Amino acid sequence: MWDKNKNSDKIKNILANNAVPMIFIALSVLAIPVSGYSANYLIQEMLTRLARNSFLVLSLLIPILAGMGLNFGMVLGAMAGQVGLIFVTDWAVTGVHGMLLAALIGTPIAVVLGYICGEVLNRAKGREMVTSYILGFFINGVYQLIVLYTMGRIIPITNPRLVLSRGYGIRNAINLTGVRHVLDNLIPFKVSGIDIPVATFLVIGLFCLIIIWFKKTKIGQDMRALGQDMKVAEEAGIPVERTRIIAILISTILACFGQIIFLQNIGTMNTYNSHEQAGMFAIAAILIGGASVSRASITNVFVGVILFHLMFVVSPMAGKVLIGQAQLGEYFRVFVSYGIIALALVLHAWRRMRAKAEARRSLRGEE
Amino acid sequence: MIRMKEKLQVFIENAGWPRIIIGLFLVSLFIAAPFVGVRLDASLSDTLVRVGMNGILVLAMVPMVQSGCGLNFGLPLGIIAGLLGAVTSIQIGVTGTLGFIAALVMAVPLAVVFGWMYGQLLNRVKGDEMMIATYVGFSSVALMCMAWLLLPFTSPTMIWGYGGSGLRTTISVEGFWLNALSKHLHIKIGEFFYLPIGMYIFFALMVFLVWGFFRTKTGTAVTAVGSNPEFARASGIDVDKMRTISVILSTVLGAIGILVYEQSFGFIQLYMGPFYMAFPAVAAILLGGASVNKASMVNVLVGTFLFQGILTMTPSVINSVMQTDMSEVIRIIVSNGMILYALTRKVMVKR
Numbered sequence: 051m052w053d054k055n056k057n058s059d060k061i062k063n064i065l066a067n068n069a070v071p072m073i074f075i076a077l078s079v080l081a082i083p084v085s086g087y088s089a090n091y092l093i094q095e096m097l098t099r100l101a102r103n104s105f106l107v108l109s110l111l112i113p114i115l116a117g118m119g120l121n122f123g124m125v126l127g128a129m130a131g132q133v134g135l136i137f138v139t140d141w142a143v144t145g146v147h148g149m150l151l152a153a154l155i156g157t158p159i160a161v162v163l164g165y166i167c168g169e170v171l172n173r174a175k176g177r178e179m180v181t182s183y184i185l186g187f188f189i190n191g192v193y194q195l196i197v198l199y200t201m202g203r204i205i206p207i208t209n210p211r212l213v214l215s216r217g218y219g220i221r222n223a224i225n226l227t228g229v230r231h232v233l234d235n236l237i238p239f240k241v242s243g244i245d246i247p248v249a250t251f252l253v254i255g256l257f258c259l260i261i262i263w264f265k266k267t268k269i270g271q272d273m274r275a276l277g278q279d280m281k282v283a284e285e286a287g288i289p290v291e292r293t294r295i296i297a298i299l300i301s302t303i304l305a306c307f308g309q310i311i312f313l314q315n316i317g318t319m320n321t322y323n324s325h326e327q328a329g330m331f332a333i334a335a336i337l338i339g340g341a342s343v344s345r346a347s348i349t350n351v352f353v354g355v356i357l358f359h360l361m362f363v364v365s366p367m368a369g370k371v372l373i374g375q376a377q378l379g380e381y382f383r384v385f386v387s388y389g390i391i392a393l394a395l396v397l398h399a400w401r402r403m404r405a406k407a408e409a410r411r412s413l414r415g416e417e
Numbered sequence: 418m419i420r421m422k423e424k425l426q427v428f429i430e431n432a433g434w435p436r437i438i439i440g441l442f443l444v445s446l447f448i449a450a451p452f453v454g455v456r457l458d459a460s461l462s463d464t465l466v467r468v469g470m471n472g473i474l475v476l477a478m479v480p481m482v483q484s485g486c487g488l489n490f491g492l493p494l495g496i497i498a499g500l501l502g503a504v505t506s507i508q509i510g511v512t513g514t515l516g517f518i519a520a521l522v523m524a525v526p527l528a529v530v531f532g533w534m535y536g537q538l539l540n541r542v543k544g545d546e547m548m549i550a551t552y553v554g555f556s557s558v559a560l561m562c563m564a565w566l567l568l569p570f571t572s573p574t575m576i577w578g579y580g581g582s583g584l585r586t587t588i589s590v591e592g593f594w595l596n597a598l599s600k601h602l603h604i605k606i607g608e609f610f611y612l613p614i615g616m617y618i619f620f621a622l623m624v625f626l627v628w629g630f631f632r633t634k635t636g637t638a639v640t641a642v643g644s645n646p647e648f649a650r651a652s653g654i655d656v657d658k659m660r661t662i663s664v665i666l667s668t669v670l671g672a673i674g675i676l677v678y679e680q681s682f683g684f685i686q687l688y689m690g691p692f693y694m695a696f697p698a699v700a701a702i703l704l705g706g707a708s709v710n711k712a713s714m715v716n717v718l719v720g721t722f723l724f725q726g727i728l729t730m731t732p733s734v735i736n737s738v739m740q741t742d743m744s745e746v747i748r749i750i751v752s753n754g755m756i757l758y759a760l761t762r763k764v765m766v767k768r
Contacts, residue, residue, distance in 0.1 A: 173761040180490075180547045181760045187696075188757050191749030199743065378566055385559035392552035399542035399549065 070394065071340040074357040078364065085367035092363065094244050099359040100352065101234060101250040102315040106308035106332045107351045108254070109301050111261060113178075114346045115270070116297035117277030120333050123167045123182035123298065127305025128325035129193045130159035134306070135229070135313060136197070136220060136321075140209045144228035146236065149314055152229070156306040163189065164302030168295030175280070179343075179395075186329060197321060220321050229310075230317040250311065257304075258348050273297055277344065308332075334358055334387040337394040344398065361386060432706065435758045436723075439704060439751060443723060446730040453737035459609035460729055467725040468718075469599075469616040470681045471701065473623050473674035474694070475721045477667050478702045482712040483631065484663035485643035486539055488703075488756075491550035492695035493558050494535055495671020498528035500561075503676060503685050504584065507593050508572045517597035517680055524672040532668030536661035551695075558692050565687050588685040597680045616681060623673065628714050630666070639663050643710060700724060700752030703759040727751060 065072075082092070106124070113121040134156030138148045167185055174181040201207050202218035214221055236249035264270045272293050275283040284290045309328055313319050336346060339354020362383060369379020429437060450457050474492065481489040502524025511519045535553065542549050566583045570576060575588050589595075601615030630636045641649040642659040650656050675694075679685050702712055705720020732744035 170757070170761055176544070177547070177760055179545075180551070181757065183548070183551070184753050184756045184760065187749065188753035191746055191753060194746045194749065195743075198746065199741065375566065378563055381559060381562040381566070385556060385563065388552055388556040388559050392549060392556045395545060395549045395552060396538065396542055399545040403541065403543060 068340050070338055070390065071353055071357060074338050074361065078357065078360045081361070081364045081368040084371050085364045086371065087364065087367065090243065092360070095363050096356055096359060097244065097246060098315065099362075100355055101247040101254070102312050103331065103335065103355050103359070104254045104351060105257065105311045106305060106328055107335050107355055108257060108261065108348070109304035109308050110332060110336050111346055111348070111351070112264075112273070112297050112300050112304075114341070114344065115265065115277055116273035116294060117280065117344065118171065118294060118297060119179045119343045120336075121182055121298065121301045122179060122329055122333065123171075123185050124301055124305040124332065125186040125325045125329040126163040126167055126189050127156075127160045127302035128309035128328040129189065130156040130163055130302070131306040131309035132156075132313070132319060132321070132325060133159055133193075133197070135226060135310060135319060136201070136207075136212065136224065139224055139226060139228060140207050140212055142209070142228060144232075146232050148229045149232055149310060152310050153307055156310065157303060160303045160306035161299060164299035165295060167302060168298040171298060172291045172294055186326075190326065193325075194322060222321055224319040224321055226313060226317055226319055229314045231314065233311060233314055247315075250315075253311070261348065269293065269296065330387060330391075331358070334390050337390055342394060342398050342401075358387075433758070433762070435755060436704060436706060439723060439727065439755075443726045443730065446727070446734050449738070450730065450734055453734060455733045455737060456609055458607065460733060462610045462612065463729045464722070464726045466599075466611070466613060466616075466681065467729060468721045469613060469620055470678045471674075471698070471725060472620045472717065472721050473670055473677050474698045475674075475701045475705075475717050476623060476627060476714075477670035477674055478698055478707070479627060479712045479714075479717060480630075480639065480663040480666040480670070482702070482707060482710060483643045484639045484660050485646060485710055486660055486664060487547040487550070487709055488699045488759075489550060489667045489671075490547055490695045490699065491535060491554040491557075492667075492671045492698055493554035493691040494531050495528050495668035496675045496691040496694055497557060497561050498531050498668065499524045499672035499675035499679075500685060500687060500691065501527055502672065503590070503679060504570060504575060504588065504687075507575060507588065507590070507685075508570050510572070510593075512593050514594065514597045514601075516594035517676065520594070520676050521673065524676060525669055528669040528672035529665055532665035533661060535668060536664035539664055540657045540660055554695055555692065558689065562688050584687055586686070586688050586690070588687065590679055590683055590685060594680055595683050598677060599681050613681065616677065619677065623670070624714050624717065627666075627670070635659070635662065696752055696756070697724065697748075700755045703755045704751075707759075708762065709759055724752070 106128075109124055109127065110121055113119065131152065134152035134154070137155050138152040141151075143151050166189075167182065170185055171178050171181055196205070198219045200218075201220050202213040207213055207220070212220055212224060233250050233253070234245075234247035237252075239246045239248045265274070272283070272288045275286065275288055276290060276293055280290060305328070309325065312328065313324065316324075335354040335358040336350055337354065338358045339350035339352070341347070341350035341354065365383045365386075366376045366379035369382055370376040432440075447457065447460070450460055474496075477492060477495060478489050481487065499520075502520040502522075505523045506516050506520035509519060538553065539546050539550070568584070570584055574592075575584050577583050577585055596613070598616045598619050599613030602618070603614055604612040631640060638649070638654045639659045639662060641652070641654060642656050643663075646656050649659070675691070701720040701724035702716055703720065704723050705716035705718070707713070707716040707720065728744070728748060731747050732742060735741075735743050735747070
């Protein structure tokens with residue numbers, strides 16, 4: 051009897067932990083035939099989007115490991131990457147060199163921003179997510195101030211096609227012709243009409259290995275301890291604040307690279323919007339992949355990117371076929387992206403409260 | 418002399434640097450205005466009108482802050498209830514002050530229901546309210562985007578001209594209840610100075626009601642829950658119930674607030690309109706001196722005035738000085754900077 055209970059508990063646990071991805075698989079299974087897209091088209095889309103987004107989503111892993119929740123502050127890194135791309139486009143450095151240079155310019159900016167973010171979050175322990183979220187908005191204001199009012203005036207920008215007609219400030223949309231698809235097409239590879247961006251996947255794969263290695267280093271273990279219990283970690287002599295700053299720093303730098311990879315695939319940059327979307331989509335994706343606020347793996351990242359973007363591609367078409375309005379599918383997509391974040395946050399908070407209540411009960415000596 | 422210095426120090430400590438900087442900034446904007454050709458009376462009137470428009474939305478922050486639920490980033494939920502009331506009132510076709518009252522009658526019960534559900538949710542996620550509230554707000558706005566398209570409204574002033582279904586993104590309330598409150602007892606001095614006294618009376622009434630509520634037995638219990646939940650439980654207060662009451666109150670005030678805003682503004686903004694509306698209200702009350710777990714009526718009034726003052730003055734004054742419109746960027750930096758300051762000021766973790 052006891053064994054049976056344990057077994058059913060186990061199944062319940064598996065179900066509870068993977069509820070979100072399973073709902074999405076079910077949704078996709080229903081929506082794909084309705085939308086009428088061909089398998090070839092969907093596979094191509096998924097491969098492109100996997101290459102485009104995975105790196106950004108991977109940047110969320112380290113702060114989760116360190117118990118800091120979802121790093122909404124990753125938009126800071128995205129902004130740093132965009133500043134790099136603006137300069138590279140202005141100086142007309144093209145090809146892989148252009149991308150590397152953009153990363154080189156972006157990295158110090160990301161380091162500074164990441165450090166600021168870490169310091170701020172250390173002053174808001176227990177509220178990291180809201181704080182990093184608002185910090186993203188705040189730095190967005192500073193970013194706009196710099197890009198819209200000082201670039202072309204105080205910071206020299208020579209290419210007139212980048213600058214607004216009034217003489218300063220960067221245009222709303224920038225054509226990244228110089229770096230467009232340079233990483234994706236570095237190693238051309240085609241299977242039955244489907245392009246595979248091998249080089250991008252190599253970079254992503256390499257980075258996954260680095261994460262696995264990183265988790266085993268001293269500092270990675272420290273972060274894991276922090277994620278389990280900050281107080282215990284502190285008493286064990288782990289420099290809590292410093293480790294937390296390092297976690298955010300790494301995340302911000304990776305988000306910077308991630309945004310550059312993302313934009314080289316898209317080919318145009320929305321100067322004032324691209325970074326905001328980056329954060330929301332990445333977080334929605336990792337949560338759909340089955341991650342929670344306190345637990346995430348590399349598998350979650352890839353499953354999440356595929357499921358999220360499958361829905362992304364399919365839902366407008368499904369909405370059009372079912373109700374005759376593509377706009378409705380569009381809104382559904384927005385609703386799901388926000389709703390899934392809300393749901394994941396609620397489930398996490400709920401579980402934490404229940405664990406606390408259980409701990410209290412067992413302390414009182416009740417079963 | 419030394420006493421003065423000490424007093425000044427205490428004042429600075431109490432008010433906090435960001436507030437003082439922003440206050441001085443606003444004063445300097447008002448001083449600079451006449452020199453750059455901006456009319457002082459017109460700007461002051463603009464500011465005051467906007468205080469009346471936004472005041473109740475800011476007031477909607479108070480109950481949840483007091484009960485320890487944190488800043489109500491889920492304000493869009495209340496706003497949606499208000500919007501539903503507004504479009505229903507126009508659909509029925511009642512005009513004038515009566516139309517406004519009809520909207521209120523429709524919106525408030527809806528807000529109570531939404532607020533109750535929202536409160537049940539927040540009771541299950543204690544400690545994480547703010548982040549979840551933000552996303553509850555966002556996802557309810559997105560859900561309503563679908564509803565605005567599908568709801569069977571038929572009034573030709575509200576639906577898209579082509580297709581014949583689905584509500585428009587902006588709906589004018591002109592001819593229905595534009596200035597339903599503002600037109601009563603309004604004062605006009607000279608060409609530019611205008612005061613909608615009717616709206617202020619309504620705002621004052623709301624402030625008074627909330628103020629009064631926190632002096633009743635229930636109101637005191639809500640405050641007690643906010644300042645020390647363990648202690649409140651020990652003295653026999655139903656913590657979850659008090660929190661739910663505060664959330665309902667916040668949501669209802671949000672619904673009323675948006676209706677007051679619309680009757681003065683003249684338009685109902687649907688779809689993504691309410692999306693970011695919580696942030697200015699949150700920033701305003703923090704600017705007024707509230708913290709994440711304490712807020713008063715004075716905070717509401719001072720904060721709304723300072724925040725709206727900056728919003729009105731920066732475009733006109735900065736534009737004349739620098740020939741560029743930096744107001745949007747300044748708004749983003751000031752409002753989010755203020756929220757950030759409040760979130761990081763005191764390390765108080767309730768776990």
